[in-house]
Amino acid sequence: MTGARTLLSTGDPNGIGPEIAVAAARAAGCAPVLVGDRAVVEWAVRVTGGTETVRGHRPGAAPEPGTLDLIDVGALPAGAHRPGTIDADAGRATLEYARTAIRAAIAGGYRAVVAAPHSETAVRAGGESFTGYPSLLAEVTGVPADRVFLLLVGGGLRIAHATLHQRLADAVAALDVDRIAAAGRALHRALGDLGVPGRIAVFGINPHAGEGGLFGDDDERVTAPAVARLRADGLPVDGPTGADVLLAANEHAGYVAAYHDQGHVPVKLLAGRTAVALSIGVGVPFCSVGHGTAFDLAGTGRADPAALVRALQTVDARREAVPA
Template sequence: MRNETRVAITLGDPAGVGPEVIVKALATLPRKALANFVVVGNLEALERAKRVTSVSVNFETVPTDGAVLVDEVPLDAPLPEIGKVSAAAGEASVRYIRRAVDLALAGEADCIVTAPINKEAMNLAGHHFDGHTGLLAHLTGSKSSFMLLASERLNTIHVSTHVSLRGAIERATVERVLATIGAGHAHFMRLGRHPRIAVAGLNPHCGENGLFGDEDMRFLAPAVELAKAKGIDVSGPISADTVFARAHTGAFDLVVAQYHDQGHIPIKLVAFDTAVNVSLGLPIDRVSVDHGTAFDIAGTGKANHVNMLSAIAYARLVAASPRHPAAA
């Protein structure tokens, strides 16, 4: 039986910067901490990334003192070329994620950290998902999940993400908004915080009493009242043009954003390098970097590993916190 928490890090698309930011990040950690990690991927890709970045960290496919364990995933093909979109790389990235999910479901990993994947490559390989979110829901048998973007001074959870704006409006139902509030509340309670939550309005000025649309009155306000009845500290809907600034200055711990860009734009403005992506509502814990594969700089060693360090730190925080019954 393991005495320490174990974080599984997936390699991401092997043609992107994932392997580079992983080796850079792990190289900064104390030697004794390396036993708490397993990289799910390929030793060959990690060694290639070490050469590119000129960092020193040991990887082994068997447990070795002072080395990071690699859970080797068979590719049945040569390692994909750096910097190019390909079906082979897409297939590899999906295999890494599938293996990491298996580890987490079996209790052999307490949290997954995912390096970036490329949606085009994944679809070329025949895996037709919107990215990590849809794939993880599929692999865990979950109906849906919630995307939380977390940073030091601003946190936002999304009612919808990778859908059209029209689709996002349709998804802003009482049930979905209430579920999103509940997922965010449960997560913060699990981390030992009683969050002050604000629900961002969907329409300009929350619709101005129906002048600019009535969705805020019909769907968002009832969801807020139902959440309050459950004892959740939640306010709203609050006009989206002010609520993020108020949260950033300390008025709220979490903002419920109604759609992808409403939540992503403010947090990327204030915490571009440090915000991490956290999946809530799954039977496993998953944290991700909040950047892409960056094929244009892959293989140059220039990729910044600060976001991977943030993801690792948040994953260790989550892994050390018992799952709250409401979040299970």
């Protein structure tokens, strides 16, 4: 590891997040700074069979062998650590860890933020309005929520999502030319940051991208004008074309999906639980995993950190750290 370090938010303290965070910190080779609660992280070290010492992080401090650096948030009330339980206290702590990491990255000197999995049920039980890490990143940075997008990466695919956690009817209603075009621009920039620039393509909303209006006019009204706008701006973009046709050929560096399952299904089919999820459209590089909290595995020490390791390696490979 060279240069700035990555911040690793430990996720829902009652899920597998703390365990895979300490396991990934050992394996990833980039010495991340953990962000969470000391008691929970020390517990996770023991559960995973580790011997590391957990020390309070000092900005600019170099990593040391056998040591895990931690920004101790102190967000979880005493006695509230109940592995395997969906809990409001844990939901609130999850977001406070991530907010702390994002704010530290904004202040400067860190490469990126990576977050272990959250439980939307726990977060909402804690009274937070939350639809995923991209919405939290928008809240903390002040970027409009409809300009922060999830980019799912895995199985040789990179798919940005113009909408995310909404029922399908609401997702389609939320789509407009500006939103699709913004997702395309964010994807184009992200591919450059990841070192894989190339042509992108936009999936049609309806089967066969509407088949000339036979299956609805959404693509004629929304995706086609968005693609035309991106081309006018000089971006190398194709579409709208049916997702099945584009994915069967897989000749593009990245794709824009209209809604959650249109992008998630192909990536998870090919990558399984090793998929990683980047939040794009903002200045803070942010990455999480494509799987959930696995409450049934919490506390067993058997959770696989592979996806979190890949997330850390993905942001470590990006071109630039967040500037100081």
